[in-house]
Amino acid sequence: VAFIVIDKLARLRNRFRAWNYDTRAAVELSRLGLRYVPWPAYSMRPAAVAAMVNEVLINARRDIVEFGCGVSTLYMAKALSMAGDGGHIVTFEDNADWGAIVEGQLRAEGLESFVTIVHAPLGACRHAKDGLQWYDEAIVAAKLADLRPDLVVVDGPQAGSPGFGMARYPALPMVWPRLAPKCLVALDDIVRPGEKRIVEAWKALPGFDLDVIESHAGYAQCWRGERFAADL
Ligand SMILES: C[S@@+](CC[C@H](N)C(=O)[O-])C[C@H]1O[C@@H](n2cnc3c(N)ncnc32)[C@H](O)[C@@H]1O
Numbered sequence: 163v164a165f166i167v168i169d170k171l172a173r174l175r176n177r178f179r180a181w182n183y184d185t186r187a188a189v190e191l192s193r194l195g196l197r198y199v200p201w202p203a204y205s206m207r208p209a210a211v212a213a214m215v216n217e218v219l220i221n222a223r224r225d226i227v228e229f230g231c232g233v234s235t236l237y238m239a240k241a242l243s244m245a246g247d248g249g250h251i252v253t254f255e256d257n258a259d260w261g262a263i264v265e266g267q268l269r270a271e272g273l274e275s276f277v278t279i280v281h282a283p284l285g286a287c288r289h290a291k292d293g294l295q296w297y298d299e300a301i302v303a304a305k306l307a308d309l310r311p312d313l314v315v316v317d318g319p320q321a322g323s324p325g326f327g328m329a330r331y332p333a334l335p336m337v338w339p340r341l342a343p344k345c346l347v348a349l350d351d352i353v354r355p356g357e358k359r360i361v362e363a364w365k366a367l368p369g370f371d372l373d374v375i376e377s378h379a380g381y382a383q384c385w386r387g388e389r390f391a392a393d394l
Contacts, residue, residue, distance in 0.1 A: 224249030230318020327356020344387025
């Protein structure tokens with residue numbers, strides 16, 4: 163019984179900590195001066211979005227690849243515009259209607275030149291696990307061939323339903339040959355068992371040389387090269 167109570171208290175403490183980080187992050191993000199940003203429940207937590215903004219501003223990430231566009235895209239684009247020395251986000255999105263909404267938000271903020279939203283419907287992928295689909299492999303591979311990403315944000319495809327835990331696994335095998343020498347791969351939703359399995363499977367890939375830690379902002383940080391801490 164004592165063990166169960168201690169475990170429950172530890173979980174409660176972690177939840178309060180998360181609320182605290184997210185509240186602070188939401189306040190800091192509001193200083194970026196975007197008009198109201200529609201923030202659906204699907205989106206990354208404010209603390210994780212702020213960490214990505216900080217990666218742009220502190221660790222000078224400029225070549226960003228993202229899987230699953232949304233709030234994160236808007237704020238990273240704003241960070242690139244603030245940095246003022248170029249940079250671009252290529253974000254792969256399977257839901258064309260959602261992509262159009264995000265495109266509209268980017269235009270409303272005058273940030274569209276920082277982002278290319280690539281519509282990539284879900285389909286077969288040779289790296290996929292558990293018979294799951296991933297973004298159209300040919301579309302992603304053709305686009306990645308021109309890129310050398312120093313920040314990869316893995317927040318799609320949707321993976322919250324039972325049986326979809328490994329849905330985001332292909333991201334790393336796909337970007338691996340293209341990663342910049344100094345880079346960060348952020349896998350969101352690392353609190354879920356599926357994403358934890360993904361990280362273990364990534365670590366087992368031949369030649370895997372990224373350091374990995376779980377951020378208190380709810381994403382896995384997988385990085386190579388020197389960097390300053392970017393979490394709030
Ligand atoms: C976890 S969300 C990614 C969102 C993005 N990285 C962000 O932080 O806002 C993954 C996918 O869910 C879908 N999605 C996001 N918001 C949605 C909404 N409000 N309704 C339906 N689908 C949504 C999109 O296809 C998106 O790529």
